[in-house]
Amino acid sequence: MMIRFGVLGAGRIGKVHARIIAASGKAKVAYLADAMPKAAADLAAEVGATVASVEDIIKAKDVDAILIATPTGTHADLIEAASNAGKPALCEKPVSLSVERIVSCLKTVDKNKSVLMIGFNRRFDPNFAALEQRIRKGDIGEVELVTIISRDPAPPPADYVKGSGGLYRDMMIHDFDMARFLVGEEFVTVHALGASLVDKAIGAAGDVDTASVQMQTASGKIAVITNSRRATYGYDQRMEVHGSKGMLRAGNVHNTTVELANGHGFLGDPVLNFFTERYGQAYANEVNTFIAAIADGKSPRPNGFDGLQAQKLADAATESWQSGKVVKVQ
Amino acid sequence: MMIRFGVLGAGRIGKVHARIIAASGKAKVAYLADAMPKAAADLAAEVGATVASVEDIIKAKDVDAILIATPTGTHADLIEAASNAGKPALCEKPVSLSVERIVSCLKTVDKNKSVLMIGFNRRFDPNFAALEQRIRKGDIGEVELVTIISRDPAPPPADYVKGSGGLYRDMMIHDFDMARFLVGEEFVTVHALGASLVDKAIGAAGDVDTASVQMQTASGKIAVITNSRRATYGYDQRMEVHGSKGMLRAGNVHNTTVELANGHGFLGDPVLNFFTERYGQAYANEVNTFIAAIADGKSPRPNGFDGLQAQKLADAATESWQSGKVVKVQ
Amino acid sequence: MMIRFGVLGAGRIGKVHARIIAASGKAKVAYLADAMPKAAADLAAEVGATVASVEDIIKAKDVDAILIATPTGTHADLIEAASNAGKPALCEKPVSLSVERIVSCLKTVDKNKSVLMIGFNRRFDPNFAALEQRIRKGDIGEVELVTIISRDPAPPPADYVKGSGGLYRDMMIHDFDMARFLVGEEFVTVHALGASLVDKAIGAAGDVDTASVQMQTASGKIAVITNSRRATYGYDQRMEVHGSKGMLRAGNVHNTTVELANGHGFLGDPVLNFFTERYGQAYANEVNTFIAAIADGKSPRPNGFDGLQAQKLADAATESWQSGKVVKVQ
């Protein structure tokens, strides 16, 4: 039996998700909503769905699951609406830029005992997922030190950053989730540095474009994250975990394996340029994990709690950067 | 306007091709034939095609192009039938195990001025295609020396090799095509070595499982190819081209980028296991190249002549191995 | 004319230095002192030197330069003695574990206008030196973010750490110097994390064995350093500098280039095991830089000021770890 999805949002990420559902062989996009009628109609035509309103989709009897890919400000309300309608939801990160709002939203989800999965897609990247499985399998013993490097190929417009919650909430939030995922414990101490070195307009807009955060768990484990809004060689996505028995790392994915050797040296390709290329397989695995979980009546991770914890770390980092002080997280 | 394909053959490769056509957005599988009714019906259901006989498909007015993925022995006849029906054809390699039959088949194609593309899929691998483009662009000056390494993960059953034409025609033929593609000249001298080191049953069946060939063009350029029917670390597919200004090479694709470091050293993943994984993108690019070419009224490469030349080299290598002598190719 | 050295200290590092001087072709070890008569005699015999007392060596008319490789507690006194005798000195790091004592020592050196070079050997590693030269040449534009990873193969005895000044002063001091060297600016903000995860006895002795520090310059540039007293795969020594035009990194040196591929994957060698192997060439280049500088009447870097600044950062990191707060450095 095919799982029938209601997809909310037909923007860049909504399209990615809708196409994955349509190609999954186990689910289909039944209905689709977007504030832009043409965007909704075009995507609906492509994936064989019917355009409807958000409200109608959420209450529709022939919709089994909701995929939320609307603007951030609407996430918590739509999660609650889906939960109240008894429908499992896969929502793009973040639940909300407000930790308070996340907490109240999760109360509704808990009360309804409904399924909520949050779209931290990097957990589903085949490289990073394999790395995490090998940590859990014991390949490196006890985790001691995690290093995560994320660099975007180019900065967003300064206008964008104003509404983004800032780099720690908008960009580094993925790394906070990965750090928790890899370490398997909660971080209690957070210190952030930040600067506007790439684009002064980002600094003028009250944000940073170059940042580092170091965090520690109660048992002493350390994670170090560095971010830049610029990388001339592609979308730089690396992580390394050092443990008592060894080290595991996952490197970048290059455009091709071609290498040129001459008097300048040995030249390999730049890395894949941005997230739709780099994480195409991760998005597919994420959606298929959600489909499999609801088919089996299970609660997939990352869930609302994971969304909450990552947001708390992003808030703590933002506060640390603003105050210049170390911030404790409960 | 969608190009309507008639797909002949619903086996492993037929499926790969049919699915690519169905996902191309520019073409569809209109009809599908296979000697096994169930195989035909299942694939037809999957890609939305109608099952029909080979004869009906070739003469059908609502079929624009023929994809031939039937057993080798039928290729030449089907190419001729498609050509006589005025339909462009994409045929899996080889046209025939007999050079004489290829020549007669190509005469028909020439006479009809019909389009024929041969499925040497490796030319369309993103890595190898990029390598070739950079040779043509002049990145390494004049090509001097080509080294190709191909190793299958495991040997085929000895039964299979009996009807395969032998390793040089069955496996190394891809490398002969790549050598011609990379060098851009015809080889005139061929010498082959071979042995049965992996499975004695292969030797007993009159074939080899470990082989090398070195070839030279009239201008002196050299290509060296080594093959093995065994590789414990995956499907090994590498090539390297040395030229007057530098060297270009394309390496293997590993399962993931994860690396484990401990007292044993630094351990990376095995390489992708076999051709459907390793060349999935190559098959897609091949079919899409064919679709684009016939949409534009152009003749794509590799064509029948490329199929003929690769077969001549495979014959020469087989003869060289059998006779222990150097063989000249016209 | 050969430069005549007085070498103070015939321990592990004294031996390394004395042998480099003896092999330099431009200098020789004239005299040698050590508190252990046999150690002094053995090394003197090996390098063709005469054993003498520290005092006699420093005042000897036929000694042109002093190499100080005695225990840390004696460094400042010996630097002053050499300076007062008008002799250039190359002293192992650190000048002193007390910043106050370094300051008073450097006053003497300044007053005498004598040459003092501090043995931060990593600046002379061919890989790291090349990296720094390429930064200065402009290969990556403006430096924005430095990442340094240093991991010892195994922890020292807990007894050792008691007198060492702690990890930040004993081990990470090299990384503080490298961070300054690569960034080319002074750091003003320091935050440290630390834990005892490798050996609880180290924690009981009041020190850490796993640590991270992040620092920022007044202009916003960031450096992140992580240290561990354990690495199962060898002596891990890496650095990476991200700038406005690109990224430069220097990796580890492996035992050999041999790689084994099989069903487990592709296995490369561990990295060189510890500092005498890994930095053998760095020590040689360091000493030869000192010899060339004094032959030319120049003042080589790193000098006393570099020693002072690294010590200030080590003190700040230690204080930050102890207090849990961010520390400002003047």
Next chain:
Amino acid sequence: MMIRFGVLGAGRIGKVHARIIAASGKAKVAYLADAMPKAAADLAAEVGATVASVEDIIKAKDVDAILIATPTGTHADLIEAASNAGKPALCEKPVSLSVERIVSCLKTVDKNKSVLMIGFNRRFDPNFAALEQRIRKGDIGEVELVTIISRDPAPPPADYVKGSGGLYRDMMIHDFDMARFLVGEEFVTVHALGASLVDKAIGAAGDVDTASVQMQTASGKIAVITNSRRATYGYDQRMEVHGSKGMLRAGNVHNTTVELANGHGFLGDPVLNFFTERYGQAYANEVNTFIAAIADGKSPRPNGFDGLQAQKLADAATESWQSGKVVKVQ
């Protein structure tokens, strides 16, 4: 007790060897001869030796071993003289360009039961030596296929090649020795291709600058060697051995580990430029192996038989290239 060497030849290779002996701690250069008095005097002064005539050195009572680094044409005579004087000899490759002369020379050595080691230095490269030891240890099971790539950074003057015996005897001889070393069996079938693609003057002088050879043992094992007199990216020295249980390979050594990433991609350093840099450690290990062997009264490899066999393969390759036919080797 120090082994006292007589070194014959103070040219480039004589210097390399004399310095290694002088630094060995277990041997010294007692006497040194060269046709150029100044070359002999300079090197003698450097290593603390006495200049003498070849004849006097060979018969000197206070000489324990002879190192022969004179021009090729004198090797066989000097080996015989040393052997007749009862002295072990380490001779640079080749014994002679004439297989007949090698055979007669080895008869003398056999009759005298004297020690003769031939300077195939690559067996002592730490990378290649480790690779061979791991084959013998069984890491890859039975050897099936060896691939050796050797490329010089730049061609020699055409004048040089005239007296060199040609590429197969002058350059590829090292690879013939390595192929035997790695496979552990004798090759019985040889086929060579060659061309003059780098420098037409080399072709005009009757030699090739680009070449490949494939060879097979009686049991079917295959070795493929390619050579070029040109490599824009340094001295290219690689080998790979494929076996029943896996593959071992040894790569190049790069100038540094520094890598630059930017919009062009990831650029690593060229490889070490030529043999004195690339094989510095190999020469040292070779000489020290000889010293240890004669101290222990053992016969080191590679010996005269190894020199003979490599020369036979070089002759067979030359004949194959000239005749265009496959050549059998006894």
